[in-house]
Amino acid sequence: METKLKIAIQKSGRLNEDSIKILKEAGIEFNNGLNKLKADAINFPLEVFFLRDDDIPQYVEDGVADIGIVGENVLEEKSKKVKIQNKLGFGKCRLSIAIEKNQKYKGVLDLKGKRIATSYPTILAKYLKKNKITAEIHEISGSVEIAPSIGLADAICDLVSSGSTLFANGLKEAEVIFKSEAVLISNSKLDKAKQKTLDQLLFRINAVKKAKNNKYILLNAPNNKLDAICKVLPGMKSTTIVPLAEKGWSSVHSVVNENDFWDIIEQLKENGAQGILVVPIEKMIL
Ligand code: ATP
Ligand code: MG
Secondary structure (H helix, E strand, C coil): CCCCEEEEEECCCCCHHHHHHHHHHCCCCECCCCCCCEEEECCCCEEEEEECHHHHHHHHHHCCCCEEEEEHHHHHHHCCCCEEEEECCCCCEEEEEEEECCCCCCCHHHHCCCEEEECCHHHHHHHHHHCCCCCEEEECCCCHHHCCCCCCCCEEEEEECCCHHHHHCCEEEEEEEEEECEEEEECCCCCHHHHHHHHHHHHHHHHHHHHHCEEEEEEEEEHHHHHHHHHHCCCHHHCEEEECCCCCEEEEEEEEEHHHHHHHHHHHHHCCCEEEEEEECCCCCC
């Protein structure tokens, strides 16, 4: 019987849905046990454990799970011996120090002697030490953002994505001390069979990630503008030109990276491109 790769993902919370989604996009299907504590993939040798995110690094270090999906913030705080295999592009957030909105703030020296409430004492202590700041760290496990208003602390150090929670609690961001996204981690000593399954999974995840960062573009162009249009598009190798039924016109197909996308569209229009279609790509295997 083939050995299954065991993956730990968050049971409920911000990373749960996207973790399941990336596995599904990688073509992995589950029996209908996704709301239990364990689920089996039906078409890939994978077993899923649903856990609290804080526990995932420890489980992966111990080999109870072979791999896991967790925020870099949790990994950095727990400093366990695991390998980071891949950044996954979701769960993006930052760990920031925030103070009350009406407080003056000129720089990190203003944190001297302050009481800072956080669930991330290790990362915060490291940051304060690096900046030679002595401050008091109050470790609390949740509802960190209300600490200043109830007089428990002068500042907080917590995860922020849009900043709306800080704003709603009368706080403002003073320093970003760590940037994070979800990562795929693995046990440092996987046996050969499990390593092979992990390589297959990573191959699929990379194909999905790459596709997400790229768009397929189709457009019509007059033949006398083809040279100019091809210069705008990245790499001749990925550009296909097909003559259209209408004389003097061609259809041009290419793949464009999301970061350059709007820039390229503008230049294509300037060079006489018409009927531009942009199509999402599901997977890219190069
Ligand atoms: P658990 O019950 O599993 O311990 P939790 O309450 O500790 O869950 P969540 O709030 O669900 O954790 O966040 C999980 C992860 O999502 C965080 O560790 C972080 O990596 C990421 N994340 C992304 N944006 C944010 C945000 N704005 N606030 C908090 N976490 C965020
Ligand atoms: Mg947690």
